[in-house]
Amino acid sequence: MNLRFSLNGEQTALDVSPWRRLLDVLREDLALTGTKEGCGEGECGACTVLVDGEAVCSCLVAAGQVEGREVRTVEGLGDGAVARAVREELVSFGGTQCGICTPGIAVCAVRALEREPDASRDRLRELLAGNICRCTGYQLIVDALECAAARGRGEGAE
Amino acid sequence: MTAYLRPNTLEEALAVREAHPEYTILAGGTDLLVSGHRVPPPPGIVDLFDLRPLRGIARDGDGSLRLGAATTYLDVLSSDTGREELSILRAAAREIGALQIQARGTLGGNLVTSSPVGDTLPVWLALGAEVELSSAGRGARRVAYDAFCTGYRQTDMAPDELVTAVTIPPPAPGTRRFWRKVGTRRAQSISKLMIAATARLENGLIAEPRIGLGALADRPIRGVAVERAMAGRPPDEDTAARAARALAAEITPIDDVRSSADYRLTVATNLVARFVRLLAEPA
Amino acid sequence: MADPSRVSGDPALAVGVSIPRVDGRAKVRGRALYVDDLTAEGMLHGQTVRSRVPHGVLRAIRQDPDFDWSGITVATAADIPGENVVALIEDDQPALVPIGGRVRHPDEAVALVAAPTRARAREAADHIELDIEPLPASFTIEESLAGEVVLYGDDNVMRRFDVQKGQDVERALAEADFVIDGTYRTGPQEQMYIEPQGVMAAWDDQGACRLTGSMQCPYYVHKAIARLTALPPEKVVIAQSVTGGGFGGKEEYPSMIGAHAAVLARASGAPVKLVYDRDEDIGATTKRHPARVHHRLGVMKDGTIVAQDVDVVLDGGAYVTLSPVVLSRAVLHATGPYRCPNVRIVGRAVATNVSPHGAFRGFGAPQTTFPYERQIDKAARQLGIEPFEMRRRNMLELGDETATGQTLSYSVGGPAALARAEAAAGSAPPRELAPAEQGTPVRRGRGLAFYYHGAGFTGSGEEKLAGRATVALCEGGGFEVRSSSTDIGQGTLTIFAQLAAAALGVDVGLVRVPEPETGSVPDSGPTVASRTCMVVGGVVERAASALRRRIEAWADEQGIDAPMDELGRRAAGELGEISETAQYSPPPGIEWDDDSYTGSAYAVYGWAACVVDVAVDLDTYEVQVERCIHAVDVGKAIHPIIVKGQIEGGTLQALGWALWEHVAYERGSVVNRRMTDCIVPTFADAPELETIIVEEPYPHGPHGAKGVGEIPMDGPAAAVANALEDALGAPFDAVPALPEHIARALAQAERAPVSKNEREVIS
Known part of the structure; x- marks a missing residue:
């Protein structure tokens, strides 16, 4: 099908089978390799993207399903206060180690903190539970997102 | 070449369903697309995700609740309609996968996939829900959930039908509700077993108990013998023990990669007893 | 919530400060390129056909005549140009089972397929049929020890180690007030790095083979591929791509995938990328060794430990791979950080028809730490001694001696x-x-648990490895650290930059640490055994100090007095690239005897x-x-x-x-x-x-x-x-x-x- 959708704020059109995974279309056809594949079954969250603002596993979305919708990947998170804070604090707190889960975590965290700027540490753990990290033990990611949340609320240094 | 169709109305959806029963009905994709890249593409896809007329929770004139089949778990969590009655559905929804899965997975998808470990299914048993099915030719019909699920991953849905809604009758005043999923971990977890239960006290005695059990048989089942063992008795230790014994006699769980038959049986009986004890506590 | 320290401009503060990871920005923006993010002109996708039979003899490989094989390359053992072996400790594991050869586990690679898409490769692999004559198999430590199916030597024991200290341990146990006797089992564990394993291979016009992939030890792969391809070492180049976690799982297995990718690329004449799906990764790659440990602990009424008798058995799986080394570490950690005059440890690794078990963080030590810390705890419980106090009474202190007779002097x-x-x-x-x-x-x-872990390679291992690293002054006055130590998430690139900057006396921003490629970095030894910072980092520091001295000597000659960053710029302008390479030298007083298993097990x-x-x-x-x-x-x-x-x-x-x-x-x-x-x-x-x-x-x-x-x-x-x-x-x-x-x-x-x-x- 001729698939048309908004990708990171730009109208995109391409000819694809509607059954292909959004993940593959992003990585193979559109060269957006920031979205990673860790399991191919919606279990690890490394392929998380936003579809109409909602965090989803792009391995579980058929390409046809994003027709006319708005898709945002890690490359297109932009420079809003929350996105910047999430990226910067993940780096400064050591919330990224091997980094393969990091794009998915950044995407999910931006969605989480934009909707729930006051999320507690426990709530952050619940919101991010679909993103598996095997390196950090999660502690430094939670620290980073707690700080990013404070920055998003206008507290702390900007 | 796979056709892609996205109906905007129920009529359109039913017309497509009738014309192309061989097309794959796709909603959130959280079951169908697991390793979907490994199966050959279907001749066509009918995408019901975000089919607006089937999305959302509303109260009907008779006081019953109507939950559209395209309602996502995240919709359930953010809806204010019927908060008390749906407390156990929300509890179940909150434990399904995590945010990403909750954003895509739908009530209708869970019903039609009809997995013995489907996380919302025991809730329908406990709430006495009915499933609404529609077809272009024969219109709508409703069946009780017990009758809808006919076997291991089997349903009563005809090839020209779609599941359009779940309806829940208004609860009797004072109804207490209980939900417990025992999974492999706290999120992104497949259930080892689930129990959804409702009951109320009438003059200090248990009335109208309904026990829905998940992952304990080839399909979600009612704990009929447990209900019988509880009904009309006070919520005390004796009843808890009777209920546990009744449950042990009526289910035969299996060993699989996620858990063992022994564990499932022991924990299910413990949780039924826990429910009985909870009924004794103030609401 | 800790406030992370920010970058400091003062070079003296380069060490001990949490600067932002040098690879952090790229990772958080999704710009870091992992192997599956790479592509090449005409690239094919590889797929592996596996035995699905635990033990047997391969009789035939058949391609379905009704399948469309156009555009598909199939490779088997016959296509291997050099030795059909995944070189590691012993040469027992083939890269692909040859016709007439023995299949030893259900996930053994038998044939390979390359196709223009992954889907087509998968489909083609499904149309290859294997004829394997089954043999009786054995799957557990008990079955292996029973010896009904002989898979290795004449008793299935791949390796045995014995440690002995003090008097006869049976007598010491008999004289103890209490003996705690327990048998402990620890299960296999999947590393579950979030990036599945993968390697991309290409051959150039000159017949050289280049591999890029997710790995911990480029020189392990280098050694294996040189033998597999029968190429001279300089014609094999192994480059590490950004690696999404390893935890030991990418220590030895990349040699196997690398071998497969290299064979497919040669057979097809095109670059081949071989990236595992998650199920294949879980099924075929190594896990932590399952273990059975029988532990007898002799204690006196006051809690004093007088004897430990430990019998360790590891399930090595179908091939030897790293099992002897894992077993060695398991054995050397088996009595814990406790004074104990009388010790007997017997360790054995046995063969089964299971995919080989291998390296995983801890490398045998977790399997023996669990038993001794359960035993100490049980002793404390039985004696009514508070758990912390029980450890305090027995723990090794400065000047005490370990089970192998090493006196701890620092x-x-x-x-x-x-x-x-x-x-x-x-x-x-x-x-x-x-x-x-x-x-x-x-x-x-x-x-509570209390334990220790030997850092670096065992005994004289580091001396034999003689890891090297280079620090170079590059064009423009920047510095570069060249080593084969990989960053698999644990921060190698960042800490090497810090260590070099501190030794050079320059801002850490002036030091670049590229991902290793065997053509341009010396062999620093593998990225394993908690040795990267301590051992290779020390070598980096020494190379950087040598380079600094050289630049300072040049500056003295020239009569220039300036800070190091300026000296670097001027020296680079005058001298071009200069570099210093250092090599590991063991600290004094480290003596180890491999035959008696006594001495300083670890530095x-x-x-x-x-x-x-x-x-x-x-x-x-x-x-x-x-x-x-x-x-x-x-x-x-x-x-x-x-x-x-x-x-x-x-x-x-x-x-x-x-x-x-x-x-x-x-x-x-x-x-x-x-x-x-x-x-x-x-x-x-x-x-x-x-x-x-x-x-x-x-x-x-x-x-x-x-x-x-x-x-x-x-x-x-x-x-x-x-x-x-x-x-x-x-x-x-x-x-x-x-x-x-x-x-x-x-x-x-x-x-x-x-x-x-x-x-x-x-x-």
Whole structure:
């Protein structure tokens, strides 16, 4: 099908089978390799993207399903206060180690903190539970997102 | 070449369903697309995700609740309609996968996939829900959930039908509700077993108990013998023990990669007893 | 919430400060390129056809005549240009089973397929049929020891080690007041790096073979590919792509995938990328060795340990791979950080028809730490000695001697780690039934574990390896660190930049650390054994110091007096690129005898104490880790946040191994091959981790640093089991302790008559 959708704020059109995974279309056809594949079954969250603002596993979305919708990947998170804070604090707190889960975590965290700027540490753990990290033990990611949340609320240094 | 169709109305959806029963009905994709890249593409896809007329929770004139089949778990969590009655559905929804899965997975998808470990299914048993099915030719019909699920991953849905809604009758005043999923971990977890239960006290005695059990048989089942063992008795230790014994006699769980038959049986009986004890506590 | 330290412009502050990771920005923006992100003109996708039979003889490989094979390359053992072997310790493992050859496990590679798309490659692989004549197979340690099926030598024992100290251990045990006798089992564990394994291969016009992939040890792959291809070493180039986690899982296996990609690329004449799907990765790649340990501990009434007799058996799987080295480490850690005059340790690694077990963080030590820390805890319980006090009475201190006769003369951080953990833990939660929380009966308990971990290679290993590293002054005045130590997430690139900057006296921003490629970096040894910072980092520091001295000498000659960054710029302009390479030299006083297994097993040890508080739901037997305090002596934290990340990541892997992670096998084949069922902890399962960095400097490490990567994996499982026994009064002697096991243990404890004595000790 001729698939048309908004990708990171730009109208995109391409000819694809509607059954292909959004993940593959992003990585193979559109060269957006920031979205990673860790399991191919919606279990690890490394392929998380936003579809109409909602965090989803792009391995579980058929390409046809994003027709006319708005898709945002890690490359297109932009420079809003929350996105910047999430990226910067993940780096400064050591919330990224091997980094393969990091794009998915950044995407999910931006969605989480934009909707729930006051999320507690426990709530952050619940919101991010679909993103598996095997390196950090999660502690430094939670620290980073707690700080990013404070920055998003206008507290702390900007 | 796979056709892609996205109906905007129920009529359109039913017309497509009738014309192309061989097309794959796709909603959130959280079951169908697991390793979907490994199966050959279907001749066509009918995408019901975000089919607006089937999305959302509303109260009907008779006081019953109507939950559209395209309602996502995240919709359930953010809806204010019927908060008390749906407390156990929300509890179940909150434990399904995590945010990403909750954003895509739908009530209708869970019903039609009809997995013995489907996380919302025991809730329908406990709430006495009915499933609404529609077809272009024969219109709508409703069946009780017990009758809808006919076997291991089997349903009563005809090839020209779609599941359009779940309806829940208004609860009797004072109804207490209980939900417990025992999974492999706290999120992104497949259930080892689930129990959804409702009951109320009438003059200090248990009335109208309904026990829905998940992952304990080839399909979600009612704990009929447990209900019988509880009904009309006070919520005390004796009843808890009777209920546990009744449950042990009526289910035969299996060993699989996620858990063992022994564990499932022991924990299910413990949780039924826990429910009985909870009924004794103030609401 | 800790405020992370920010970058400092002062070079003197390059070490001990948590600068932003040098690879952090690219990773957080999705710009870091992992192997699956790479592509090449005309690239094909590879797929592996596996045996699916645990043991047998390969009779034939047949391609379905009705399938469309156009555009598809099929390769078998016959297409291997050199030796059909994945070179490692022994040459027993073929890259592909040849016709007439023996299949030894169900995931053994037999044929390879390359096609223009992954889907087509997968489809083609499904149309290759294998004719394998089955043979009887053996799948467990017990079956292997029974010897009905002989898979290795004449008794299935791949390697045996013996350690002996003091008088006859049987006599010492007979003279002890109490003997604690226990058998412990620890299960296989999947590394579950989030990036599956993958390698891309291409041959050039000159017949050289270049591999790029996800790996820990480029020179291991280099050695294996040179023999497989029969190419001279300079015609094989191995480059590491950004690697999405390893934990040991990418130590030896990349040689196998690399071999397959190289063979396919040669056979097809096109670049080939071979990236595993998750199920294939779980099924075929290495796991932590399952272990059975029988431990007898002799103690006196006052708690003094007088004897330890330990029998360690590891399931090595179908080929030798790294099992001898894992076994060695298991054996050398088997008696713990305790004084003990009489010791006997026997270790054996045995062969089974299971995919080979291999390296995983801790490398054998977690398998023997669990038993000895359970044993010490049981002894304390039986003697009525408080758990911290029991450890304090027996722990190794400065000047004490280990089981192999090594006298500890520096950097003994055990006492400090134990004291810091005890202070942080405070009083234990009430053990009795907690008040019902929504009708939930809960029982709580606390467990302690205390342990050590030898840093770097065992014995004379580091001396033999002679790891090298280069620091270069490059065009424009920047510096570059060249080593084969990979960054697999643990921060190599960042800490090497820090160590070089500090030694050079320049801002860390002037130092670049590229991902290694064998053509342009020296062999620093493998990225394993907690050796990267301590051993290779020390070599980097020495190379940087030598380079600094050379630049300063040049400046003296020229009569230039300026800060180092300026000297670098001017020297680079005048001299062009100059570099210094340093090589590891062992610290004095390190003597090891491989024959008697005596002497200094390791140059230095890391030390740790872990306290775990658990709450067990008595209806569902689910365990909640409510607190986990981990004090770890790392010598010196070059980058405190990276160190914290290493400790916490290892701690959660250990808690995962203790409570959730279960790899299920059926006839040698992993049954739970998906992340849905082969689970690791999520954000929601992980407790808040309380990490204490203890610094007891190692005089021969860079700025006092010693290993940190592995030690956090060793002990938490024992702390969990000790906490479960504390909570429930039943012993937990196997890993993992799943709710199913807890339910069974409680049912057994109810049935078993409880001796009066035990009851007294518990209450």
